[in-house]
Amino acid sequence: MRTRIAIAGGGLGGLTLARILHQHGIETVVYDREASRSARPQGGALDLHPESGQLALAQAGLAGRFRSEARPDGEEHRILDPTGRMLVHHEPEPGSFSGRPEIDRSALRDLLLDSLPGDTVVWGHRLVAATPRPDGGWDLTFHGGHRVSCDTLIGADGARSVVRSLLTDVQLFYVATLVELTIDDVERRHPDLAELVGPGNMWCVGVNQILAAQRLGDGSLRVGISLRAEGRPLDTYRSKRALLNVFAGWDPRLTALIEAAESAPTPRLIETMPIGTRWTGRPGVTLIGDAAHLMPPVGEGANQAMLDAAELASQLAANTADPNSAIRAYEESMFSRIHPIAEMSARVQAMMLSPTAAEDIARFFTRPAEPVHAD
Numbered sequence: 038m039r040t041r042i043a044i045a046g047g048g049l050g051g052l053t054l055a056r057i058l059h060q061h062g063i064e065t066v067v068y069d070r071e072a073s074r075s076a077r078p079q080g081g082a083l084d085l086h087p088e089s090g091q092l093a094l095a096q097a098g099l100a101g102r103f104r105s106e107a108r109p110d111g112e113e114h115r116i117l118d119p120t121g122r123m124l125v126h127h128e129p130e131p132g133s134f135s136g137r138p139e140i141d142r143s144a145l146r147d148l149l150l151d152s153l154p155g156d157t158v159v160w161g162h163r164l165v166a167a168t169p170r171p172d173g174g175w176d177l178t179f180h181g182g183h184r185v186s187c188d189t190l191i192g193a194d195g196a197r198s199v200v201r202s203l204l205t206d207v208q209l210f211y212v213a214t215l216v217e218l219t220i221d222d223v224e225r226r227h228p229d230l231a232e233l234v235g236p237g238n239m240w241c242v243g244v245n246q247i248l249a250a251q252r253l254g255d256g257s258l259r260v261g262i263s264l265r266a267e268g269r270p271l272d273t274y275r276s277k278r279a280l281l282n283v284f285a286g287w288d289p290r291l292t293a294l295i296e297a298a299e300s301a302p303t304p305r306l307i308e309t310m311p312i313g314t315r316w317t318g319r320p321g322v323t324l325i326g327d328a329a330h331l332m333p334p335v336g337e338g339a340n341q342a343m344l345d346a347a348e349l350a351s352q353l354a355a356n357t358a359d360p361n362s363a364i365r366a367y368e369e370s371m372f373s374r375i376h377p378i379a380e381m382s383a384r385v386q387a388m389m390l391s392p393t394a395a396e397d398i399a400r401f402f403t404r405p406a407e408p409v410h411a412d
């Protein structure tokens with residue numbers, strides 16, 4: 038089978054790209070390694086920025102749907118130290134909207150999937166190899182041996198992208214360990230924890246470690262633990278008992294968040310690509326999203342993946358006769374956009390997991406507003 042444009046990876050980047058190209062009358066096939074659309078839970082809220090995620094959704098023709106599904110604001114946050122002392126308590130004005138509304142990540146993914154023709158995404162297809170064809174296209178081989186060919190291959194296959202290896206041999210850095218837990222029906226079953234966290238987000242910031250909790254729309258609480266990379270095996274963090282040891286000495290009201298969790302801890306490595314990563318273009322292939330620029334998770338990755346998709350789709354639609362020029366134009370623009378964002382993300386990540394994080398973060402949130410100068 039021969040496809041004009043094949044997209045490896047049906048995450049937010051790949052689906053946004055498929056949708057915007059579909060809007061331009063260009064059909065694609067998205068191959069995803071997951072067995073089905075519901076195979077991987079996509080929990081959590083996403084803060085969509087006007088200049089990236091929201092812009093991409095508008096280009097996808099889905100901005101109206103997005104607004105109706107958005108929650109009013111996500112700005113209530115509390116920052117505590119390990120003794121339970123409140124360092125910052127920010128409450129939005131009653132009835133105010135943040136202007137950067139949070140949207141449920143699964144709802145966003147469903148919105149994109151439902152907006153595509155039914156045969157666009159092919160599940161259960163893990164790309165394992167791509168080899169160049171003499172005619173300039175690519176032969177794709179999937180786990181299990183299935184093969185297809187395409188003219189243009191877009192790698193939207195995330196942090197451990199297979200397509201990336203066609204363009205660069207860049208190595209990933211391990212910067213932190215992230216462990217996630219959930220507490221269901223928190224208001225009813227753990228009113229004390231519901232009160233502690235409040236209606237939005239709570240972060241407890243210690244030395245090289247953060248215990249955060251976020252209210253989700255379904256009444257549950259997501260507990261996220263970030264630990265500075267120490268080279269310990271992930272299995273170290275697979276039990277609640279082991280995690281409680283990590284937080285020994287913290288106020289028991291805070292560690293109760295770990296004790297109350299129903300789910301087993303799911304630790305994973307947070308890796309990044311070196312800032313400034315770029316590659317020399319190669320005909321018929323490019324990358325978007327985490328495959329192109331894996332950054333620390335400080336609220337930019339999905340937004341930039343969607344903006345990549347929007348920019349690449351515009352270039353491809355404007356230049357159907359010469360997709361390689363479209364790809365080159367996209368890559369140049371993406372590299373210069375991403376590098377400052379990657380730098381900022383690395384700085385925020387370093388600040389969050391540093392020995393002075395509590396003071397730094399409190400200072401950041403309580404700094405006086407910048408004076409406004411009239412010209």
Ligand SMILES: Cc1cc2nc3c(=O)[nH]c(=O)nc-3n(C[C@H](O)[C@H](O)[C@H](O)COP(=O)(O)OP(=O)(O)OC[C@H]3O[C@@H](n4cnc5c(N)ncnc54)[C@H](O)[C@@H]3O)c2cc1C
Nearest residue numbers: 046048049050070164194195326327334336337338339340
């Ligand atoms: C804890 C956490 C919180 C975050 N919070 C935010 C946030 O608030 N805001 C924000 O903007 N970003 C956030 N991010 C970052 C964001 O999740 C990613 O940057 C974003 O998901 C990247 O999208 P993507 O489409 O490039 O990749 P992914 O979402 O990783 O999607 C890749 C897709 O490719 C598929 N795939 C992988 N390998 C293959 C293969 N070999 N063959 C076929 N398919 C394959 C996968 O199944 C997946 O569907 C967060 C990240 C983490 C870890």
